[in-house]
Each structure stands twice: as C-alpha cells, then as structure tokens.
Amino acid sequence: MIYLLLSILFTTTVFLTLKEFQRYQLDNFQAIVVSYFMALVIGCLHSISSFSVSFVLSQSWVWGALAISTLFIITFNLMAITAQKGGLSVMTVANKMSVVIPISIGVILYQEEVDFLKISGIVLALLGVWFTSKKKSVYQFDKRLWYLPFFIFIGSGLADAIINHMQAYYVPHDALDLFSTSLFFFCGCIGVMVLLIKIISGNLKLSFKNLAGGLLLGIPNYFSIYYLLKALSHPDYETSLIFSANNLLVVLISVLLGLFLYQEKLSKQNYIGLGMSVLAILVLYFAI
Template sequence: MIYIVLSVICSVTVAVLLKLAKRYQINIIQAVTVNYFTALSLCFLFFKPDVRLLTTAAPWPIYIALAVLLPSIFLVLAASVKKLGIVKTDIAQRLSLFIPILAAYFIFREGFNEYKLIGLAIGFLAIILTFVRKSEKETSSKHWIYPIAVFIGFGIIDILFKQIALYKDLPYTTSLFTVFALAFVVSMAIVIFMVIARKTKLQLVNLACGLILGFFNFGNILFYMKAHKALAENPSTVFAAMNMGVIVLGSLIGIIIFKEKLSKLNYVGIFLALVAVIFITLSQNAIR
C-alpha cells in the first residue's frame, strides 16, 4: 500500500504546485516544458526504454495525439486549479474515468453490469453537486469551462493510453518514453514561439518549478505502476485506493490549507464521488 500512498501524494502535490504557481509568478508553459523533459529523463533512467524497437508500425497517430493533448490539458488543469481550486479540479480529473467506461460500452461494445450503471449514475450526480455554486456572484460562469475541459481531456487521454497498452509489439514503458519526448517537443515549440513573439521571457524560476513538477508527475506514474505490480492480483484495489485517496487528500488540502469555500451540496458531491468510485471498483470485481 506504500506505493499507492506515494502515488496519491505525488498526484496531489502536482495540483498544489499549480495552485502556488500564481503566487510565485510561474510561467506555466515553461514549467510544463521542463516538466516533460524531467519526466522523460526519469523514464529513461528508471525504465530503460529501447527506442530501437520503434518502427513505422508503432501507433504514431496515438503518440502524436497524446503529445498535443498532454501539455494542452496540463495548461487547462493549471487554469482550473487557479480559478476553481484543488478540490473541484481533482474531482473533475478523477471522475474523468467515466469517459473511458462509456467509450468501452459504446465504442468497444463491452458489457455493463448493475454496479457500473449505478456508479455512472452516482458519478454524474456527484459532478453536478460538486460544481454547483452558492450564488451567481461566487464564480464567473466562464471559469466552469476549465473543469469540464479537465474532465473530458483526461478521459480522452485515458482512452488513448489504454489503446497504447493494448499494443503488444512494444513495451508500455517505451511508448510512455516516446509520448513524453514528443510532448516535450510540442511544449518547447510553444515556448520558442512565445519567446520569439516576445510574449514571454525565459526565467530560472520556471526551470526550478518545472524540475519539481516533473519529479512529482513522474513519481505519480512510477508508484502507480509499482502498486499494480505489487498488487497484481488486486488491480481494483489499486484503482479504488488511488482515486479515492486523491479525492480525499486533495479535498483536505484545498479546504484546510488553501481555505477553499464549498457549499453543503459540494460536500455531498465529494461524498458521492467516493461512492461512485466504490461502485466502479465493485463492477470490476463482478466482471472477474
């Protein structure tokens, strides 16, 4: 369970760092670029990917789609944390698991059981209650596009990563390294364009933040994979503990440390999000 705890801590730390970015005037795109360079460097160090295995038959369209989506959604994630806080952003990210579940049913024709249907119903109710506002003056309605984009974006990313996992001709770690490398190239291209257009200046503080961000971003992936390896016979336990852990820890940090204000309905939404994860986990066990 120590790997699950470490993965949860790394995941929530990323959200906390993004929350602090405005306070220390961090340029997010620069930090994200360094983040991917750090992640691919650590991926090379820990996983020893063999890039010689890459051929034209590799799923390059998926690699490229992820390379564009990952930095883009990272920027949206940062904006969501900035505008709406850690609590609601983390829940939007974790409940995005419903998108690959729906894709499994409508696209890949996988069967649904009663647990999964109940989990989906509770999950959508949780989303509505978590994001409901106290009043019209509390938050500008245009800000709600960010958690919605986080929800949809991470759901699509999850589907694409699952497609990579199904490609058996390449080790998953080699594909992961390739995606990180391409995401770094895309992010670097954006930074170079912004510097040439004089929309931003390169600053050392962004480098430092990006290194820390990349360390925890990769740590989340590394410990999550180790947790699945250590609990190979109980993947649903890892799935449930990870998602529930992030929701609980993220909510506690957002409420206690950053004083994020939530309504009673928002708290009900958080509780229902946890219940939804439990039912989705039960549905996996039922399939087995």
C-alpha cells in the first residue's frame, strides 16, 4: 500500500509542477525533455545496478521500454494540442478514463478475480473521475477534433497496460529501478530528436527557465513511475485495483488542491464526482 500512496503523491506533485509551469509561462515540451534526463540521473543514482545503454539494449524488456517511451512522447504532444484547442477538461477526462484499458486487460489477460464489490468500486471510480474532471468547456469542444481525445485515451491506456505487462512477465523485481530508468532514457532521446528538428526549423528557442523547470519536474517524474511499478509488482494487489485507486486518488487530490491552493470553482457535477470518489475509495478498500 505504501508504494501506491507514494506513486499517488509523486504523480500529484507532477501535476502541481505542470500547473506552476503555466504560471511562469514555461515551454512544456522543453521542460519535460529536460525532466527526462533529470529523472535519468536520479534513476542512475537510485538503481542498485549501474545503468548501461548496451546492457539495457540486451534485455528482453527493451522493446516494451521503447514502446512505452514512444507512447509517452506522442500522448504528451496530443495532450498539449487538446488542452490548447479543446480545453484542459477534455484532455483530463480522456487521459484519466483511459484506466479502462489496463483494468480490462488485467481482468481478461491475467484472469484476475471479478466480484460485485470490485466491479462496483471500479465503476464508481470511473464515474468519480468523469464527474470530478468535467467542466462546462467539455460541451464547447469542436466535434471535428474528436480524434485528439480518442488517441489520448488509447495512448495513455496502452502505455499503462504495457507497463503492467512488462513488470508482470519480463522485468524481475530487482530490476524495476533499471527498467524505469530506461524509460526516461528513451523518452529523453526521442525528445532531443524532436527538439533538434524544431531548432533547425527555427520553431524553437531554448530558455534557461525551461531548464530549471525541467530539473524540478524530473524528481517527482521519476518516482511516480518507479513506485507505480513497485505497487503493480506487489503480489497482494491486483492490476484493476491499483490503476483504479491510483487514477481516482490523483484526480481527487488534484481537484482538492486546485480548490484550496488556486481557488478553482467546482460545479454541482464536480461535487457529485467527489462524493462518488470517496465512496469508490471505501469500496475498493474492502475489495482488496
């Protein structure tokens, strides 16, 4: 349980850091690419085994790490475009509702037990995420851009599903730190290539403040993935419960922090979502 709580804590910190990026007008992509390398450094220092590119490339899980890293980069860009053209609410709902994919795969592929209490908790969690994240701007979204949230949904869900599959079948428990470090290495490499293309084409100028923001983001960025992997590898907790609780509590805590720290206003639907979220937490707790 401690690993799940730590993953939720660091993921929420990532969201709050990104919120501050908006306040200081940082370039999200530049800062996130820098954060990948900061996370890589932390991973190298944190890993029991020394990080080696040649060793990582020789591992059976390298294809999974590459796939996850590619999905991370693509999904992030789609999230940025969606936030600009359709609003943060559309992006948040698409991203968080993607939990349906790893949960479904966990039940079908890993033959996890399904009972009424667990199904009720998962359904309440999904409804809680939906109503808590929903804002009026959802109704103003240009329907011609439906493919943006759709691909965010698919990309985020597949990334979580592959992460779970890798730790379940390919990554030994004592290599989880090395695996998570490799994710940030590949993300950083892909990100640098994109940055170079933008710089050469004259569409990007590097800034020191983006570097500083990326260094700060890299710390929670690394540990959010590392502790999620640790939670998924715990034999007493099933995939469906881990992903449901993780996404639900991240949204719940983020909304409450937004309410108290940034004076964000909540609608009646948001309060309904918060109530469903609390109920879902109780149900999932007794379902474990």
